[in-house]
Amino acid sequence: MKKTSTLSILLLAAFFLHAIKSSAQIKKNGTVSGMVKDNQQKPLDFATISLLKAKDSSLVKGALTDAKGSYKVSGIASGKYLIATSMVGYQKVFSKPFTISETNADVAVETLLMSAGNHQLKAVSVVAQKPLVERKIDRTVLNIENSVLAAGNSAMEILEKAPGVTVDKDDNISLQGKQGVTVMIDGKLTYLSSAQLATLLRSTDGNSIQSIEIITNPSAKYDASGNSGIINIKLKKNKAKGTNGNLTLTGGYGAYPKSSESVSLNHKEGKFNFFGSYNHGNRQQARNLDIDRTVGGQAGNTFFTQKTFMQQTNYYNNYRAGMDYDVTAKNTIGFLVNGYFNGEKDQNFTHTLIGAKPTAVDSMQNTNSTLNQTYRNFAFNLNDRFQIDTAGQELGIDLDYSKFNNNNIAQYTTDFFLSNGDSQRGSLLLRNQTPSEISIKTIKADYTKSFKKIVKLEAGFKLSDVKTDNDLQAQKLAGNSGYVNDTSRTNRFIYDEKISAGYVNLSRNFKKLSVQLGLRAENTSSNGNLITKNQVVNRNYLDFFPSLFLHESLSAKHDLGFSYSRRIDRPSYDNLNPFVYYLDQYTYSQGNPFLKPQYTQSFELNYSYNKTVNVSMGYSHTKDVMTEVILTVNKASYETHLNLQSQDSYNVNINTPFTFAKWWTGNVNLNGFYLGFKSDSLLGGNLNKGRAAFQLKALQTFTVGKTLKAELSSNYQSALVYGLFYIKPQYSVDAGVSRSFFSKKANVKFSVSDIFNTRRNDLTSNYQNTVLDIRQKGETRVARLTLSYNFGNSKLAVRRHNSGADAEKNRVNTGN
Structure with missing residues (x-):
C-alpha cells in the first residue's frame, strides 16, 4: 500500500x-x-x-x-x-x-x-426529448422523466431495468455482475444497509425521478466506498419563477392491492425559494420460498424439505421540505429537512419435513412467525454555495445530521410432529424485541478553481461520525413462568465509526486529450462492542485511493477513454451486527462483527462511435471480498458474511440506440462478464469458482401522435456464479402505455410488470457437507394505473440539494 x-x-x-x-x-x-x-x-x-x-x-x-x-x-x-x-x-x-x-x-x-422576445411563433411546435438510455464520457444515464415504465413503479423496480444492473433475492444491487454498489440520491449518500436501502428505494415513487446515473469508475471527489461503482438517482426539478406542483395517484394489483399518493409544491419569489413534497403508500405482497437442504454428518445425511409462504403488508410516509435564499447573485444558502415514518407487518408460515432419506420423513415441524416493524428517520441539511468568480471558482459547504429509530417485535411459534402427524413434544414459543438507533453527523466542503481555462483544480474534505446502538431482547416461554430472558440470544451491540477524508483532483484539457488525476485519503477509526459477551473489535487504518481518467477525441466520430481507481467497501451495519434472526429452528441469519473491509482496483477502457454506440472493457481485483455464505452447525443452516481471499472480474459492455422508424426507437445493452472467487481456507476447504455470464436488456419506445406513447422492456440474465452460489437464469418482460391531456398537464399511464410472470430467484450451493437448492418467487406481475396532474408554472427553478451524509446512509435499514 x-x-x-x-x-x-x-x-x-x-x-x-x-x-x-x-x-x-x-x-x-x-x-x-x-x-x-x-x-x-x-x-x-x-x-x-x-x-x-x-x-x-x-x-x-x-x-x-x-x-x-x-x-x-x-x-x-x-x-x-x-x-x-x-x-x-x-x-x-x-x-x-x-x-x-x-x-x-x-x-x-x-x-x-x-431579454424575453416580444413576438410569438405561430403554428410551430418544437419537441426535444432525451433518449431513454444516454451514454456520456464517464457514466450511463437512464432518463426516467416522462417514461411510461416509471408510472407507479418504485425506484427499485426502475433500477432493475437499468443497463448492467441486477437485484437479487435479498435486494442486493449488483452492477456488471458485482455487488458493492454505492447508491446516492441527488448526489448524496444514503448511509443505509442493503435491506434499509431496498426499503427506501421501494418507497420512492418513480414519478419523482428525473434520471438514474450509472458511474462504474468514480473519481476521487466521491467517497471511496462502492467497489463496483455508483448509482446516482436524480430527482425532478423545475425552472422559473412562480408557483407549481404535481399530484400523482397510483392504484395497482398483483396478488394483493397496492396504492400510492404523492404531492409536491414549489414556490419562488424574489430571493426566496420554498419547496416540499410528501409521499404515502400502502402495499401488500406475497412470496414463496422453497428450500431443499442436505446436511452431512458422521451418522449420515439429514434431508430437509422446507416450504415457506411469506405475506407482507407495509406502508410508507416520506416527506421533504426546505428553502433557498439568494444572499447575493453569487451566494445561495439553504436548508433541507427530510425523513420518513414507515411500518411493516410480516406473517410467515414454514412447513419443514426432516428425514434420513429424501423420500422418508422422520419428523415434521411448523413455524408461524409474526414480525411488526417500525422505521423512523429525521435528517437535516444546511448548505452554502458560493460562486467566487465567473471563471468557475466555487466553494460549497454542507452540514448534515441524521437519526434513525427502528424497532422490530417478532413472535415465533414452532410445533413438532412425528411422521404420522402426531404431536412429538410441546410447542416452542420465542419472542424478540430489537430496538436500534443510528445517528450520523457529517461536515463536507468542496472547492473548485480553474487556471487560465486550461487546468481545473478540485479539492475538499469530509468528516463523518456514525454511532449505532442495537439491543436484542430475546425471550422464550417457560411454562407457568411466562416469557423469560433467553441469555443465549440476548445481546447488545454498539458500533462507533469516524472517517476523516480529503481529496484533490487536477484536470487538464489539451487539444484533443483530457486528463484527470486524483487522490483521496480516508482515515477510519471504528469500535464494535458486543456488550453481553464482552467482545470488542477496534480498528484504525489510513488508506489512499488514487484515480486516473484519460479521454481522447480521435476524430469527429471516434472517442477513446481509459480510467483507473482504487476503492473500499466497509461492512454494512447490519452485517456487523451479530444478532440472530430466525426463519425457524433450522434456518436463521447472523451478522459477523469481525468482517473486514474489502479493497478493489478497477481498470476500464471505453470507446464511443458517433456519440451513440458505446463499448467498454474492464477488469477489477478485489481483496478480502465480503461474500454471503451459508454455514451449518448441528444440522441448522444460517446465512452470514465472510471475507473470501479475492474476486477477479472481467466485463465487456456494448450499448447502442436504434431507430426502426420515426415512431419506433429504443436501446439495447449487452453486458458480458466473468466473476471468479478464491479462498484458500474457507470452512476447512479451498474455494476456486468462476463462470462467464451475460445480461441482455432491450428498451423500446413507440410514439403515436403527440399524446400517446408506449414502452416495452425485456431483460435476460444467464446463469452465473457468485461466491458459493450458482444462480439460475432470469428473464422478464414489462410494458406500459401513456396518454396526456389538457396541454400535457394531465397524464394517464397504464403498465404491467413481468407480463408473463417469469421473474424469480433460484440458486443452488454445494460446498463441504451442505447441499442447498433454493427456489423463490415473489409477486412480480403487477398491473398499475397512474393519474398525474401538473399545476402552476411548469418552469420553476429548484436548486438540487446534495448533503454530505449520503455515503453513511447507504449502510442503514428503512422498512418497506
Whole structure:
C-alpha cells in the first residue's frame, strides 16, 4: 500500500507542475469565454453561441452554454471578432468587438444579458426529448422523466431495468455482475444497509425521478466506498419563477392491492425559494420460498424439505421540505429537512419435513412467525454555495445530521410432529424485541478553481461520525413462568465509526486529450462492542485511493477513454451486527462483527462511435471480498458474511440506440462478464469458482401522435456464479402505455410488470457437507394505473440539494 500511495503522490505532483507549466507556455490558439444570463441575472443554459468575424459577420465557430450559463470557444486564429447569442423565446444579443492576438490570446467577453422576445411563433411546435438510455464520457444515464415504465413503479423496480444492473433475492444491487454498489440520491449518500436501502428505494415513487446515473469508475471527489461503482438517482426539478406542483395517484394489483399518493409544491419569489413534497403508500405482497437442504454428518445425511409462504403488508410516509435564499447573485444558502415514518407487518408460515432419506420423513415441524416493524428517520441539511468568480471558482459547504429509530417485535411459534402427524413434544414459543438507533453527523466542503481555462483544480474534505446502538431482547416461554430472558440470544451491540477524508483532483484539457488525476485519503477509526459477551473489535487504518481518467477525441466520430481507481467497501451495519434472526429452528441469519473491509482496483477502457454506440472493457481485483455464505452447525443452516481471499472480474459492455422508424426507437445493452472467487481456507476447504455470464436488456419506445406513447422492456440474465452460489437464469418482460391531456398537464399511464410472470430467484450451493437448492418467487406481475396532474408554472427553478451524509446512509435499514 505504501508503494502505491508514494507513487500516486509523486505522479500527482509531477502532473500538477507540468499542467501549470503548460498553461503558461502553450498558447498556439486563442480562446474566448463568457456567460449568458437573463434580465434577472439567472444563467441561461443551452443558449446558442456564435463566433462571428467583425468584418462581415460570417460564422467562424459555434458552441452552447452549460448549466451555469458559461461558454468557451477555443482554437481561434488571430483576428477581430464578436459573439452573438440566441435562444428560443429571447431576443438575439451581440457583444462588443474584440481582438485575438499573440499578446491577447485569451479574451473574457462581458456577460451578455438576454431579454424575453416580444413576438410569438405561430403554428410551430418544437419537441426535444432525451433518449431513454444516454451514454456520456464517464457514466450511463437512464432518463426516467416522462417514461411510461416509471408510472407507479418504485425506484427499485426502475433500477432493475437499468443497463448492467441486477437485484437479487435479498435486494442486493449488483452492477456488471458485482455487488458493492454505492447508491446516492441527488448526489448524496444514503448511509443505509442493503435491506434499509431496498426499503427506501421501494418507497420512492418513480414519478419523482428525473434520471438514474450509472458511474462504474468514480473519481476521487466521491467517497471511496462502492467497489463496483455508483448509482446516482436524480430527482425532478423545475425552472422559473412562480408557483407549481404535481399530484400523482397510483392504484395497482398483483396478488394483493397496492396504492400510492404523492404531492409536491414549489414556490419562488424574489430571493426566496420554498419547496416540499410528501409521499404515502400502502402495499401488500406475497412470496414463496422453497428450500431443499442436505446436511452431512458422521451418522449420515439429514434431508430437509422446507416450504415457506411469506405475506407482507407495509406502508410508507416520506416527506421533504426546505428553502433557498439568494444572499447575493453569487451566494445561495439553504436548508433541507427530510425523513420518513414507515411500518411493516410480516406473517410467515414454514412447513419443514426432516428425514434420513429424501423420500422418508422422520419428523415434521411448523413455524408461524409474526414480525411488526417500525422505521423512523429525521435528517437535516444546511448548505452554502458560493460562486467566487465567473471563471468557475466555487466553494460549497454542507452540514448534515441524521437519526434513525427502528424497532422490530417478532413472535415465533414452532410445533413438532412425528411422521404420522402426531404431536412429538410441546410447542416452542420465542419472542424478540430489537430496538436500534443510528445517528450520523457529517461536515463536507468542496472547492473548485480553474487556471487560465486550461487546468481545473478540485479539492475538499469530509468528516463523518456514525454511532449505532442495537439491543436484542430475546425471550422464550417457560411454562407457568411466562416469557423469560433467553441469555443465549440476548445481546447488545454498539458500533462507533469516524472517517476523516480529503481529496484533490487536477484536470487538464489539451487539444484533443483530457486528463484527470486524483487522490483521496480516508482515515477510519471504528469500535464494535458486543456488550453481553464482552467482545470488542477496534480498528484504525489510513488508506489512499488514487484515480486516473484519460479521454481522447480521435476524430469527429471516434472517442477513446481509459480510467483507473482504487476503492473500499466497509461492512454494512447490519452485517456487523451479530444478532440472530430466525426463519425457524433450522434456518436463521447472523451478522459477523469481525468482517473486514474489502479493497478493489478497477481498470476500464471505453470507446464511443458517433456519440451513440458505446463499448467498454474492464477488469477489477478485489481483496478480502465480503461474500454471503451459508454455514451449518448441528444440522441448522444460517446465512452470514465472510471475507473470501479475492474476486477477479472481467466485463465487456456494448450499448447502442436504434431507430426502426420515426415512431419506433429504443436501446439495447449487452453486458458480458466473468466473476471468479478464491479462498484458500474457507470452512476447512479451498474455494476456486468462476463462470462467464451475460445480461441482455432491450428498451423500446413507440410514439403515436403527440399524446400517446408506449414502452416495452425485456431483460435476460444467464446463469452465473457468485461466491458459493450458482444462480439460475432470469428473464422478464414489462410494458406500459401513456396518454396526456389538457396541454400535457394531465397524464394517464397504464403498465404491467413481468407480463408473463417469469421473474424469480433460484440458486443452488454445494460446498463441504451442505447441499442447498433454493427456489423463490415473489409477486412480480403487477398491473398499475397512474393519474398525474401538473399545476402552476411548469418552469420553476429548484436548486438540487446534495448533503454530505449520503455515503453513511447507504449502510442503514428503512422498512418497506
